Amino acid sequence: MDDSLALTLRQLLTGRSVAALGTLHAGGPYVSMVPFALLEDASAFVIHVSRLAAHTMNMVADPRVSLLVMEPEQPGVSPQALPRVTVVGQALELTADSAAHARARDVYLTRFPSSAPMFELGDFSLFTITPDTVRWVAGFGQALSLTPALFAKAIRGGE
Amino acid sequence: MDDSLALTLRQLLTGRSVAALGTLHAGGPYVSMVPFALLEDASAFVIHVSRLAAHTMNMVADPRVSLLVMEPEQPGVSPQALPRVTVVGQALELTADSAAHARARDVYLTRFPSSAPMFELGDFSLFTITPDTVRWVAGFGQALSLTPALFAKAIRGGE
Numbered sequence: 001m002d003d004s005l006a007l008t009l010r011q012l013l014t015g016r017s018v019a020a021l022g023t024l025h026a027g028g029p030y031v032s033m034v035p036f037a038l039l040e041d042a043s044a045f046v047i048h049v050s051r052l053a054a055h056t057m058n059m060v061a062d063p064r065v066s067l068l069v070m071e072p073e074q075p076g077v078s079p080q081a082l083p084r085v086t087v088v089g090q091a092l093e094l095t096a097d098s099a100a101h102a103r104a105r106d107v108y109l110t111r112f113p114s115s116a117p118m119f120e121l122g123d124f125s126l127f128t129i130t131p132d133t134v135r136w137v138a139g140f141g142q143a144l145s146l147t148p149a150l151f152a153k154a155i156r157g158g159e
Numbered sequence: 160m161d162d163s164l165a166l167t168l169r170q171l172l173t174g175r176s177v178a179a180l181g182t183l184h185a186g187g188p189y190v191s192m193v194p195f196a197l198l199e200d201a202s203a204f205v206i207h208v209s210r211l212a213a214h215t216m217n218m219v220a221d222p223r224v225s226l227l228v229m230e231p232e233q234p235g236v237s238p239q240a241l242p243r244v245t246v247v248g249q250a251l252e253l254t255a256d257s258a259a260h261a262r263a264r265d266v267y268l269t270r271f272p273s274s275a276p277m278f279e280l281g282d283f284s285l286f287t288i289t290p291d292t293v294r295w296v297a298g299f300g301q302a303l304s305l306t307p308a309l310f311a312k313a314i315r316g317g318e
Contacts, residue, residue, distance in 0.1 A: 018238045020179030020227045022188030025247070028223035029181030029188045032245050032294075035238040054294070064187035068179045072231035078273065079177045079194040086191050088184070114237065135213070137192075 001146070005138050006154035012069060012083050013038060013155055017111060021047070022066035023058035023091075030058055036067070036129075037111040039103065042155035043148070044128040045087070046104040048115060051123045059091040065129055081140045087151075089131040101126055160305070164297050165313035171228060171242050172197060172314055176270060180206070181225035182217035182250075189217055195226070195288075196270040198263065201314035202307070203287040204246070205263040207274060210282045218250040224288055240299045246310075248290040260285055 001009075021034045032055045037046045045067060049056045059065060070084035094101040104126050109116055118124050134146040146154070160168075180193045191214045196205045204226060208215045218224060229243035253260040263285050268275055277283050293305040305313070 016232065018229070018232055018241070020181075020190050020229070022179075022181040022190035022225070024188055027186075028247065029183055029190075029225040030245065030247060031179050031181035031188075031190055031225040031227040033227060033229050033238070033241065033243045033296075066181070066188040066190040068190040068192060070177070070179070070192050073175065073177055079192070079271075082177070082192065084192045086189065088187065088189060112238075135191075 001136075001144060001150060001154055005136070005142070005144070006157065008083055008138050009085065009136055009151075009154045010157050012071060012085060016069050016071070019045070020068040020070075021055055022068070023055045024062045024064060025054065025058050030054060034067075035112055035115075036069075037104075037108045038155065039107055039128070042152035044130040045089075046108050047127050047129065048108055048112075048118065048124055049127065051125055056125065059127060060093065063091045065089060065091045067129060078140065083139060084137050086135040086137075087129070087131045088133045089129050091127045091129050094126045094128060100128070104128060160295075160303060160309060160313055164295070164301070164303070165316065167242055167297050168244065168295055168310075168313045169316050171230060171244060175228050175230070178204070179227040179229075180214055181227070182214045183221045183223060184213065184217050189213060193226075194271055194274075195228075196263075196267045197314065198266055198287070201311035203289045204248075205267050206286050206288065207267055207271075207277065207283055208286065210284055215284060218286060219252065222250045224248060224250045226288060237299065242298060243296050245294040245296075246288070246290045247292045248288050250286045250288050253285045253287060259287070263287055 034047045067087040131148040134151040137143045193206045226246040290307040293310040296302045
């Protein structure tokens with residue numbers, strides 16, 4: 001991927017903090033909003049969700065998920081020109097007190113410090129979402145399929 | 160639903176012109192961006208998509224879909240407070256030259272006049288998405304499940 005496309009992808013994922021999460025409900029798609037963070041090595045997304053929410057029950061029942069992160073609409077800009085990325089991957093609920101949980105909690109709280117009280121509630125869970133495939137649309141007619149490794153490299157940048 | 164919640168829902172759907180579309184791909188969820196319009200009676204969403212796009216092939220293979228429309232992030236506003244609506248429904252490809260196609264085309268072109276040239280291309284199709292269920296989150300702790308009839312009434316307003 002050329003440097004300017006990688007930079008646009010990095011800006012999208014650092015600039016946005018909410019994603020559309022697709023889960024399976026009774027075998028069909030269900031799309032809801034989730035705040036997200038990324039692990040430092042960009043190997044997975046991190047979300048913190050109520051166990052009472054539909055999307056959480058869906059992920060517990062079936063780990064297949066998809067995430068869409070998109071730039072917001074701008075007056076005068078065609079929707080088709082908006083940068084956006086679709087991730088298809090696997091959700092994994094992290095066990096409290098594990099090393100993976102501590103690592104994910106740290107990046108999540110760095111991004112969303114005000115969510116700290118929700119980590120004290122028993123009915124919230126941390127999940128990672130590890131990409132299997134990534135579809136990156138940088139603008140009109142600029143679409144690329146990325147491996148998880150290339151995606152992570154673009155996000156980390158300059159390596 | 161009280162009038163202020165109905166107004167917030169109407170403002171969300173008239174103010175936003177793109178949605179996150181969840182489709183089924185190989186049995187798992189796939190979320191992508193689509194511009195959308197609404198039929199005048201708010202009985203269905205209208206989308207106009209390339210037959211070469213993954214989401215279109217997914218809808219042709221399985222009509223079960225979900226749409227999420229959300230207010231954009233605002234500095235200083237908790238993501239959990241952002242108004243958003245999740246629709247679960249059925250996608251139907253409209254036959255060219257049908258009355259339903261003409262009606263959907265009109266509302267779509269009213270909202271997206273610059274998309275007119277894409278209606279001349281053979282590889283684009285018009286779909287309606289008819290809600291089965293609607294989940295409306297007006298803000299933190301303000302979530303309602305709506306029937307399609309109540310949803311449509313809130314969007315039409317003042318009836």
